[in-house]
Amino acid sequence: AQTVTQSQPEMSVQEAETVTLSCTYDTSESDYYLFWYKQPPSRQMILVIRQEAYKQQNATENRFSVNFQKAAKSFSLKISDSQLGDAAMYFCAYDKIIFGKGTRLHILP
Amino acid sequence: DTGVSQNPRHKITKRGQNVTFRCDPISEHNRLYWYRQTLGQGPEFLTYFQNEAQLEKSRLLSDRFSAERPKGSFSTLEIQRTEQGDSAMYLCASSSRATGTGELFFGEGSRLTVL
Numbered sequence: 448a449q450t451v452t453q454s455q456p457e458m459s460v461q462e463a464e465t466v467t468l469s470c471t472y473d474t475s476e477s478d479y480y481l482f483w484y485k486q487p488p489s490r491q492m493i494l495v496i497r498q499e500a501y502k503q504q505n506a507t508e509n510r511f512s513v514n515f516q517k518a519a520k521s522f523s524l525k526i527s528d529s530q531l532g533d534a535a536m537y538f539c540a541y542d543k544i545i546f547g548k549g550t551r552l553h554i555l556p
Numbered sequence: 557d558t559g560v561s562q563n564p565r566h567k568i569t570k571r572g573q574n575v576t577f578r579c580d581p582i583s584e585h586n587r588l589y590w591y592r593q594t595l596g597q598g599p600e601f602l603t604y605f606q607n608e609a610q611l612e613k614s615r616l617l618s619d620r621f622s623a624e625r626p627k628g629s630f631s632t633l634e635i636q637r638t639e640q641g642d643s644a645m646y647l648c649a650s651s652s653r654a655t656g657t658g659e660l661f662f663g664e665g666s667r668l669t670v671l
Contacts, residue, residue, distance in 0.1 A: 451598075480658045491560075491598075492647070492662040538598045543589060543651070543660055546598030 449474045451539050453547035460529045461555050467514075468524045468550045470539030477501075481515070482540040483524045484535075486549075489531065492538070529554050558582060560663035562648050568669045569638055577633045577666040581650030588631050589660065590623055591647040599647055605631060606653070638670045 450473045460466035472481070483495040498506045498515050505513050510527045528532055534554045539547040560641045561580040569575050586607050591599035602621065603613045607628040616622070620638075627629040635642055646666050649660040 482658075482660075484660075484662075488581075491664045492649075492660075494659050497659060543604070543635075543658060544601045546591075546600070548596070549598050 449476075449541050450490050451541050451543045451545045451547040453539055453550050455550045456548070457553065459553040459555055460526075462531060464529055465525060465527045466529055466552065468526075468537055468539075468552070470522045470524070470547060472520050472522060472539070472545075474502045474520070474541060480542055481513075481522045483511070483513070483522075484538045484540060484546075486536040486538065487532075488535070495537070496524065526552075531556065542551055560648055560650055560661050562646075562666050564666060565664065566667045566669075567585045567590035568671065571640060571669050573635055574634065574636045575638055575668060576635075577646050577648075577668075578630060578660055579633070579648030579650075579663060580630045581648070582652075582661055583629075585650035585652045585661070586628070587651045587653060588625055589633070589649045589651070590633050591619070591649065593645040593647055593665070594643075602633070635668070638668075643670045 452471045469490050479500045483497045484492045486492040496506050496508045496511050505515050512525045512532045514523045536549045536551050538549045563578045589604040590602040591600045603623050605625040608625050620636045623633045645665040647665045649662045
């Protein structure tokens, strides 16, 4: 069975700095999607970034990028130039089925 | 507004009562998903539909939970004989098979409180 583990329940970062959120997963599949979703307080979850497992190149979306290590089953999210609006819960997800417990990110002004 | 819509947003009920939640997906999306999210946890997958077909329901939490999508458009999630442990946020999401990217579009959720 697939699993997703986010080992950092909470993190804080100074505004304009860079932060990395960790995610590891387990699967026996060779082709799959991985996602990072953001859930701001009292608002709906939105997609931050996705990675297709068969693509070796790490996905990037503006200030957000991933470090995808398929052999290690690691999928970390890097947020550069952190902004106050980045404060939220971040969930790592394997396909549409398995979500991690989340990391609450605080942005310090 | 063309996003995913969920109703009601909040529901307070007494233990033993039945509740039903409705989800209206993005109109061109043929896949619809239900999740449960409890405090401090990530979404827990319950079931999903492709058009009107329910393709996965083994993860529904018990036989008190059922979901329908009769015409391949909106969906309902019913919980019968509610228990206090059913208190949670129930999330609906939709996606389009056509895009192939697998991105989920979430609604704002329906919060259930069972007294």
